[in-house]
Amino acid sequence: MLLFLGNMTKKKLHFNSRVIHGGQKIDKSFGAVMPPIYQTSTYAQSTPGGHKGYEYSRTHNPTRTALENSLASIEGGKYGLAFASGLAAMDTVFKLLKPGDEVIVTHDLYGGSYRLFTKIFQVFKLKFHFIDLQDIKEVKSKINNKTKLIWVETPTNPMMNVVDIDSISHIAKSNKLLLAVDNTFASPYLQNPLIFGADIVMHSATKYIAGHSDVILGALIVNSDDLHDRLSFIQNASGAVPGPMDCFLTLRGIKTLAVRMERHCFNGKKIAEFLSNSDSIEKVYWPGLKNHPNHKIAKKQMNDYGGMISFTPKGSNFKNAIKIIENLKIFTLAESLGGVESLAGHPASMTHASIPKKIREKSGVSDSLIRLSVGIEDYQDLIDDIIQAINS
Numbered sequence: 372m373l374l375f376l377g378n379m380t381k382k383k384l385h386f387n388s389r390v391i392h393g394g395q396k397i398d399k400s401f402g403a404v405m406p407p408i409y410q411t412s413t414y415a416q417s418t419p420g421g422h423k424g425y426e427y428s429r430t431h432n433p434t435r436t437a438l439e440n441s442l443a444s445i446e447g448g449k450y451g452l453a454f455a456s457g458l459a460a461m462d463t464v465f466k467l468l469k470p471g472d473e474v475i476v477t478h479d480l481y482g483g484s485y486r487l488f489t490k491i492f493q494v495f496k497l498k499f500h501f502i503d504l505q506d507i508k509e510v511k512s513k514i515n516n517k518t519k520l521i522w523v524e525t526p527t528n529p530m531m532n533v534v535d536i537d538s539i540s541h542i543a544k545s546n547k548l549l550l551a552v553d554n555t556f557a558s559p560y561l562q563n564p565l566i567f568g569a570d571i572v573m574h575s576a577t578k579y580i581a582g583h584s585d586v587i588l589g590a591l592i593v594n595s596d597d598l599h600d601r602l603s604f605i606q607n608a609s610g611a612v613p614g615p616m617d618c619f620l621t622l623r624g625i626k627t628l629a630v631r632m633e634r635h636c637f638n639g640k641k642i643a644e645f646l647s648n649s650d651s652i653e654k655v656y657w658p659g660l661k662n663h664p665n666h667k668i669a670k671k672q673m674n675d676y677g678g679m680i681s682f683t684p685k686g687s688n689f690k691n692a693i694k695i696i697e698n699l700k701i702f703t704l705a706e707s708l709g710g711v712e713s714l715a716g717h718p719a720s721m722t723h724a725s726i727p728k729k730i731r732e733k734s735g736v737s738d739s740l741i742r743l744s745v746g747i748e749d750y751q752d753l754i755d756d757i758i759q760a761i762n763s
């Protein structure tokens with residue numbers, strides 16, 4: 372029986388097996404193969420404090436524990452922590468800091484992250500330096516005795532820039548800074564930042580990890596006992612935890628993460644190549660292309676290149692880009708990414724609308740930029756859809 376497969380074989384199993392078995396136990400009550408949805412807020416105690424490890428579901432819930440162990444296993448970390456959303460997970464990380472502390476951040480990042488930093492934590496007197504993390508000199512120049520954390524997003528959303536986690540982690544270590552990596556775009560299938568020296572890996576599990584566009588959930592994965600203690604204290608004290616049903620849906624999604632990612636990468640490559648060879652397209656941003664400025668770093672730290680692609684049509688402007696997106700029939704015009712179905716979005720007016728135009732355009736998010744989350748449909752149908760959308 373594979374009753375305690377989790378800890379025993381975490382190191383030995385390959386990723387394809389860890390998504391299914393990593394950190395999982397067969398349920399003790401009835402041998403349920405999938406963890407039951409423990410839809411309960413509280414747990415009976417025989418005497419005050421006499422419980423079986425669970426007393427209140429904000430603190431712990433068995434379905435959440437199963438998910439947290441799975442998250443740790445697939446990221447190759449010691450501890451996983453699940454949250455009500457990706458932003459709730461980030462919120463928890465920044466509560467490790469105190470007023471006056473400074474943070475160095477990728478200038479090219481998810482709009483909601485930018486909003487959390489500037490509209491919430493700046494009010495609580497954290498200071499953020501938004502810079503190009505590929506420029507090591509610039510990173511070093513921003514470090515002073517108040518600096519506490521470097522926040523990396525790679526590949527970045529939506530420009531698909533790749534930051535060298537290993538070299539940033541060297542700077543973080545030699546200056547005793549925490550390094551946190553938003554690994555949402557890559558998913559644990561493509562990239563495991565802990566290997567390159569990150570202290571905290573964050574995921575919007577809403578995206579590839581859950582993978583079916585049916586749940587909002589966030590995750591943190593760490594190796595350090597101390598960091599885990601501090602983060603789980605905040606998780607319980609601030610309370611942004613996911614419900615058991617959402618934990619179950621995410622666990623179910625994780626079972627197919629490896630096979631889904633394989634197809635996302637395959638389709639991503641087909642579509643990126645099609646776009647690169649098309650006369651109607653000006654520029655394609657996909658780290659798997661040899662002419663991508665960070666292709667070498669991507670090759671070093673990623674196992675493949677994923678299904679996120681951005682592009683600008685030739686001679687396009689705001690109106691024109693919107694028209695193409697509206698013409699798509701298989702790609703759905705929607706926020707979000709990482710689901711089995713293909714989505715298309717217009718970052719300037721959607722995901723990145725909360726970033727001021729001047730700052731947005733500086734990092735390349737122009738009015739004509741279109742972002743694709745390539746799903747797992749047949750790639751030929753997706754290519755045909757793009758052709759008809761451009762030509763109609």
Ligand SMILES: *Cc1c(COP(=O)(O)O)cnc(C)c1O
Nearest residue numbers: 456457458481528555575577588
């Ligand atoms: C979606 C997303 C988030 C936020 O996650 P939610 O689950 O929507 O709260 C953070 N970072 C990146 C890169 C994302 O794509």
